[in-house]
Amino acid sequence: xxxxxxxxxxxxxxxxxxxxxxxxxxxxxxxxxxxxxxxxxxxxxxxxxxxxxxxxxxxxxxxxxxxxxxxxxxxxxxxxxxxxxxxxxxxxxxxxxxxxxxxxxxxxxxxxxxxxxx
Numbered sequence: 001x002x003x004x005x006x007x008x009x010x011x012x013x014x015x016x017x018x019x020x021x022x023x024x025x026x027x028x029x030x031x032x033x034x035x036x037x038x039x040x041x042x043x044x045x046x047x048x049x050x051x052x053x054x055x056x057x058x059x060x061x062x063x064x065x066x067x068x069x070x071x072x073x074x075x076x077x078x079x080x081x082x083x084x085x086x087x088x089x090x091x092x093x094x095x096x097x098x099x100x101x102x103x104x105x106x107x108x109x110x111x112x113x114x115x116x117x118x
Contacts, residue, residue, distance in 0.1 A: 034057075041053055050056035080088070 036057075041056065044050075044060050045053065045056040048056050048059040050059055078085070
């Protein structure tokens with residue numbers, strides 16, 4: 001009788017581990033059936049430059065999540081009042097016509113490679 005209890009406990013643990021492994025493997029990249037208008041999906045593939053339908057759907061969903069996060073950040077206002085935002089920006093040094101960062105690179109000088117001595 002005791003042996004059956006031990007075996008039963010063993011299989012109960014195996015079931016738990018198997019369930020965790022199965023759930024982890026099957027929820028990370030899950031296949032599903034979706035009914036999507038073919039013209040809409042073709043447009044999404046062209047817009048995103050995706051080669052496959054799956055990649056197009058993934059990009060579209062990722063973009064939707066990104067936009068939602070951006071809206072929530074903008075709605076919350078970065079936790080600053082409008083006056084604090086204005087005070088943190090230096091309007092006097094901002095040049096709206098120059099949108100590129102200043103380039104401060106030194107000129108490159110090239111030398112001829114030395115031949116190895118024998």
